[in-house]
Amino acid sequence: MALQSVHSVKGTIMRSSLFTMLVVGSILSATLSTEPPVIDYHQHLFSPEAAALVTGDPKSPGIGARDVIALLDSAGIRRALVLSVAYTWGKASRASVDDEYNHVKAENDWTAQQVAGYPDRLRAFCSFNPLRPYAIDELTRCSNNPQLRDGLKLHFGNSDVDLDNPENVAQVRKIFEAANRHRMAIVVHMRTSLDLRRRYGADAARVFLNELLPAAPDVPVQIAHLAGAGGYDATTDSALSVFTDAIARHDPRVKNVWFDAAMVVRPGMSADQLQQMTARIRQLGAERVLYGSDAALSPLAYPKAGWEGFQRLPLTEAEFKVVANNVAPYMRDVPAR
Numbered sequence: 001m002a003l004q005s006v007h008s009v010k011g012t013i014m015r016s017s018l019f020t021m022l023v024v025g026s027i028l029s030a031t032l033s034t035e036p037p038v039i040d041y042h043q044h045l046f047s048p049e050a051a052a053l054v055t056g057d058p059k060s061p062g063i064g065a066r067d068v069i070a071l072l073d074s075a076g077i078r079r080a081l082v083l084s085v086a087y088t089w090g091k092a093s094r095a096s097v098d099d100e101y102n103h104v105k106a107e108n109d110w111t112a113q114q115v116a117g118y119p120d121r122l123r124a125f126c127s128f129n130p131l132r133p134y135a136i137d138e139l140t141r142c143s144n145n146p147q148l149r150d151g152l153k154l155h156f157g158n159s160d161v162d163l164d165n166p167e168n169v170a171q172v173r174k175i176f177e178a179a180n181r182h183r184m185a186i187v188v189h190m191r192t193s194l195d196l197r198r199r200y201g202a203d204a205a206r207v208f209l210n211e212l213l214p215a216a217p218d219v220p221v222q223i224a225h226l227a228g229a230g231g232y233d234a235t236t237d238s239a240l241s242v243f244t245d246a247i248a249r250h251d252p253r254v255k256n257v258w259f260d261a262a263m264v265v266r267p268g269m270s271a272d273q274l275q276q277m278t279a280r281i282r283q284l285g286a287e288r289v290l291y292g293s294d295a296a297l298s299p300l301a302y303p304k305a306g307w308e309g310f311q312r313l314p315l316t317e318a319e320f321k322v323v324a325n326n327v328a329p330y331m332r333d334v335p336a337r
């Protein structure tokens, strides 16, 4: 009895350690199979004022460059593109704030100062609501700031740029033309407003391809979240299909277009959804797909968790490697060290 129980305990230990080895082995192969990305293409900083505005907590400390550097370090990622959230001061679905343009300038400038402390690791893009009367002034002002002149972030959802509205499209076209003149790259969250229930899908993506991209032929354009807003649904897929079709026919308008995959993989996604996204990534070509984490407002968006989540896609080792090592033109002169 005593012996037997020793045997069975030993057996259990052996089985469980083998089990542990197998489990640990599979976790390692699932999460550590590919080196971390060289660049995180979708990060945000929040000044305490912007954090208070967004979270409703007046004591929110915000997210500074130091915080993001620590998160990048824990993921083994050296460089990041920081997209100013100044546009959120002009958020269409929030009551307007007094002195909006001053807040926009202050947020862009604060972001620039934060990033200036880490010139070998962080680059900032300027942002604003492109439909506001001050939009061109702010673009011009940013183009004169060495920390902000490399590019713009436009958030069509937050700013309520409606791609069904020809006036909105004409206004944003002017921003694209101005960015092109100043050789500023453009990161765009193309998905129109969910809060305001704007229509979105292939038609909207065609407007982007036909009316906006031709206005900025000389600068790279990074379409965020694989043309969605995080996650992946049929609407995003239909918008993205406009670009995969354009790429397939070698349409010159998409020669300088990149896609970031920030927050596209969500917990609980079905194997079918992961497969569908993988098929689209292959149509885009892994060499156009950039890894991004998104704002560190939830642990799921921390760079380490974000990269682990992205690796749940059934891409090959070689494809993950391509994505991890992509360097878009606007990050080429941020030294990797």
Ligand SMILES: [Zn+2]
Pocket (backbone or CB within 6 Å): 042, 044, 294, 295
């Ligand atoms: Zn974002």
